[in-house]
Amino acid sequence: xxxxxxxxxxxxxxxxxxxVNAISFDVAQGEIFGFLGANGAGKTTAMRMLCGxxxxxxxxxxxxxxxxxRQPEEIKRHIGYMSQRFSLYEDLAVWENIRLxxxxxxxxxxxxxxxxxxxxxxxxxxxxxxxxxxELPLGWKQKLSFAVAIFHEPKIVFLDEPTGGVDxxxxxxxxxxxxxxADRGISVFVTTHYMDEAEYCxxxxxxxxxxxxxxxxxxxxxxxxxxxxxxxVFHRLARENALTSNAN
Amino acid sequence: xxxxxxxxxxxxxxxxxPRTMLITLGMPVAQIILFGFAITTExxxxxxxxxxxxxxxxxxxxxxxxxxxxxxxMTQVLHTADDINSAFNKGKAELVAVFSxxxxxxxxxxxxxxxxxxxxxxxxxxxxxxTAYASNIIADYRQELLREHRIPFLIEPExxxxxxxxxxxxxxxxxxxxxxxxxxxxxxxxxxAIVREKEVGTMEALLxxxxxxxxxxxxxxxxxxxxxxxxxxxxLLLSVFVLDVPVSGSMxxxxxxxxxxxxxxxxxxxxxxxxxxxxxxxxxxSGMLLMMPVxxxxxxxxxxxxxxxxxxxxxxxxxxxWFITAVRKVMIEGLGVSYVAKELAILAGxxxxxxAVSVKTFKIRLS
Numbered sequence: 001x002x003x004x005x006x007x008x009x010x011x012x013x014x015x016x017x018x019x020v021n022a023i024s025f026d027v028a029q030g031e032i033f034g035f036l037g038a039n040g041a042g043k044t045t046a047m048r049m050l051c052g053x054x055x056x057x058x059x060x061x062x063x064x065x066x067x068x069x070r071q072p073e074e075i076k077r078h079i080g081y082m083s084q085r086f087s088l089y090e091d092l093a094v095w096e097n098i099r100l101x102x103x104x105x106x107x108x109x110x111x112x113x114x115x116x117x118x119x120x121x122x123x124x125x126x127x128x129x130x131x132x133x134x135e136l137p138l139g140w141k142q143k144l145s146f147a148v149a150i151f152h153e154p155k156i157v158f159l160d161e162p163t164g165g166v167d168x169x170x171x172x173x174x175x176x177x178x179x180x181x182a183d184r185g186i187s188v189f190v191t192t193h194y195m196d197e198a199e200y201c202x203x204x205x206x207x208x209x210x211x212x213x214x215x216x217x218x219x220x221x222x223x224x225x226x227x228x229x230x231x232x233v234f235h236r237l238a239r240e241n242a243l244t245s246n247a248n
Numbered sequence: 249x250x251x252x253x254x255x256x257x258x259x260x261x262x263x264x265x266p267r268t269m270l271i272t273l274g275m276p277v278a279q280i281i282l283f284g285f286a287i288t289t290e291x292x293x294x295x296x297x298x299x300x301x302x303x304x305x306x307x308x309x310x311x312x313x314x315x316x317x318x319x320x321x322m323t324q325v326l327h328t329a330d331d332i333n334s335a336f337n338k339g340k341a342e343l344v345a346v347f348s349x350x351x352x353x354x355x356x357x358x359x360x361x362x363x364x365x366x367x368x369x370x371x372x373x374x375x376x377x378x379t380a381y382a383s384n385i386i387a388d389y390r391q392e393l394l395r396e397h398r399i400p401f402l403i404e405p406e407x408x409x410x411x412x413x414x415x416x417x418x419x420x421x422x423x424x425x426x427x428x429x430x431x432x433x434x435x436x437x438x439x440x441a442i443v444r445e446k447e448v449g450t451m452e453a454l455l456x457x458x459x460x461x462x463x464x465x466x467x468x469x470x471x472x473x474x475x476x477x478x479x480x481x482x483x484l485l486l487s488v489f490v491l492d493v494p495v496s497g498s499m500x501x502x503x504x505x506x507x508x509x510x511x512x513x514x515x516x517x518x519x520x521x522x523x524x525x526x527x528x529x530x531x532x533x534s535g536m537l538l539m540m541p542v543x544x545x546x547x548x549x550x551x552x553x554x555x556x557x558x559x560x561x562x563x564x565x566x567x568x569x570w571f572i573t574a575v576r577k578v579m580i581e582g583l584g585v586s587y588v589a590k591e592l593a594i595l596a597g598x599x600x601x602x603x604a605v606s607v608k609t610f611k612i613r614l615s
Contacts, residue, residue: 083453103254
C-alpha cells in the first residue's frame with residue numbers, strides 16, 4: 001500500500017544548531033501516527049518541513065506521494081492541517097468558514113454544498129450551520145476545525161496539539177472523529193502532550209533532542225520499557241536523556 | 249476562485265465589525281465636516297496690542313474704537329518695536345496694530361498715513377478675520393474724518409501675516425485630510441488586519457494552505473484598497489459640493505497621485521505587519537510612526553517652511569508630505585503634471601524601496 005509519509009534522514013539545521021537530526025520513519029495510509037516529544041525536541045520543526053513550510057537542510061522524503069524538496073506546493077494541496085490555535089475565523093458563520101477553506105483548497109464549486117450537508121450531518125451539527133464560530137463552545141470549535149481540515153479529503157491530516165485545553169471526555173469524542181477519518185483512509189499525524197491520547201494511536205514516535213528515540217505501537221513500547229503506561233515510557237526516555245546530557 | 253473566496257472573506261471581516269466600518273467610512277466624512285465647519289467660527293475677545301509711537305488724536309480715536317468693539321481686548325500697549333515680537337512669542341497678542349510715526353500729522357498734511365496690522369496666522373482663517381475686522385474699524389474712522397473735514401484722507405492698513413505668509417487657508421485641509429485618511433485606512437487598518445491573523449493563529453492555517461503568501465497579502469490588502477478609493481471619491485464629492493473647494497487641475501493626474509500614495513501606504517502597512525506580532529503593536533507603530541507625523545509634519549496643519557530645519561528634514565521621509573504637496577498643486581492650484589513630477593518620482597521611489605523591504609522580511613519569516 002502507498003505510504004502517506006516516507007522520510008529518510010530528514011535534517012534541519014539553523015546555523016550550528018541541529019533542530020532535527022536525521023529522522024527516518026513512514027506513515028501508512030489510514031494510520032494514526034502519534035508524534036511525541038518534549039518542548040524543544042524538534043517536533044514543530046519536523047512538522048513544518050512535512051507541511052512544506054520549511055525546506056530540509058538534508059535528507060529526503062515524500063508526503064502524500066509528492067517529493068518534499070521539489071513539490072512543496074503539491075504537498076500543501078493534498079494535506080490537511082489543524083493547530084492548537086484555531087484555524088477558523090470567529091466572526092464568520094460555520095458555513096462561511098467551510099466555504100472559505102473549501103475554496104482555498106480548490107474543492108469544486110458544485111460539490112461544496114452537498115459535502116457541507118454531509119459533513120454537518122456526520123458530526124451532528126446541522127443546526128449550527130449559520131452560527132458564528134465565536135459563539136460555539138471550545139469542544140465544538142475543535143471538532144469543526146478538524147472537519148474543515150479534512151473537508152477537501154486530503155491523503156493525510158496534520159494535527160498540532162489539537163485538543164489543548166479541553167477535558168478528557170471532550171478529547172475522547174474528538175478522537176472518535178479521528179478514528180472515523182482514519183477508517184475512511186485518511187492518515188492522521190498528531191502531536192500531543194496528553195499521554196492518554198498517545199494510547200489511542202496506532203504507532204507512536206518519541207523525539208528527544210532532534211532524534212526519534214522510540215517508534216512502535218503503544219503496546220510494544222510499554223513492553224520494551226517494562227512499564228504499564230505511555231506516560232512512564234515518555235518519562236523513561238526523558239530521564240535517560242537527562243542522565244546522558246548530565247554525563248556530558 | 250481561491251483568491252476571490254479569500255477577498256470575500258476579508259470584506260466580511262470589515263462589514264461585520266462596526267468599529268472598523270465606523271473608522272473606515274465615517275471618519276472621512278466626520279473629518280471633512282469638522283475641518284470645514286467647526287473651525288471657521290466667529291471670533292470674539294481676541295488679545296490685541298498696539299504700538300503707537302505717534303500717540304496723537306487720530307491714533308487714540310482708532311484705538312478706542314477697537315477697544316470698544318467686541319472683537320478685541322486691548323491687552324498691552326507696546327513701547328518699542330522689539331516688544332512686538334515678544335508679545336507674539338509670549339502669546340499676549342494675536343493681533344498687533346502698529347501706527348506710523350506722526351500719524352495724525354501725515355494724515356492731515358499729506359492726506360495719507362499708514363497702519364500695519366500684524367496677525368498670528370498659525371490659524372489662517374482666524375488671522376484673515378481679525379485683520380478684516382480691524383481694517384473695517386479703520387475704514388469707519390476714515391469715513392468719519394471724511395465727513396468732518398471733507399478731504400479725501402487715505403489710511404493704508406498694511407497687513408502682515410506671521411508664521412504663514414502665503415495665507416494658505418481653508419483649501420489647505422482637503423489634501424491634508426486625504427493624506428490622513430489614506431494613511432489611516434491603508435497603513436493602520438491593513439497592518440492590524442494582517443497581524444490579527446497572526447495573533448489569532450489563522451495565519452498558520454493559511455500558510456499551510458496552497459494559497460501562496462503573496463496572494464494572502466494581496467487578498468488582505470484588496471478590501472482596504474477598495475475602501476481607500478471609495479473614500480477618496482467621497483472626500484472629493486464633499487469638498488466640491490459641500491465646501492466649495494473645486495478640483496481645478498486634471499482629474500486624471502489627481503487619481504494617479506492618489507493611487508501612487510495608496511500603494512505606498514499599503515506597503516507601509518505590510519511592512520509594519522511583518523514586524524509586529526500583536527495588533528496593539530501594529531496600532532501603536534502605525535499611530536506613532538505614521539499618523540502623528542502626518543498630522544504634525546506633513547504640512548497639513550503647520551506649514552513646513554516655518555518648521556525648524558531638523559523637522560523639515562524629517563518631513564522629507566514622510567510619504568504623506570509629498571502626497572499632500574502634490575494634491576495641493578494638482579487639485580487646488582490646478583498645476584499640470586510637470587509640476588508634480590518630483591513628488592510622483594519620490595513616491596514611486598518609496599514604493600520600490602518598500603517592496604524590497606517587504607519581500608525581504610517576508611522571506612525571513614518563511615525560511
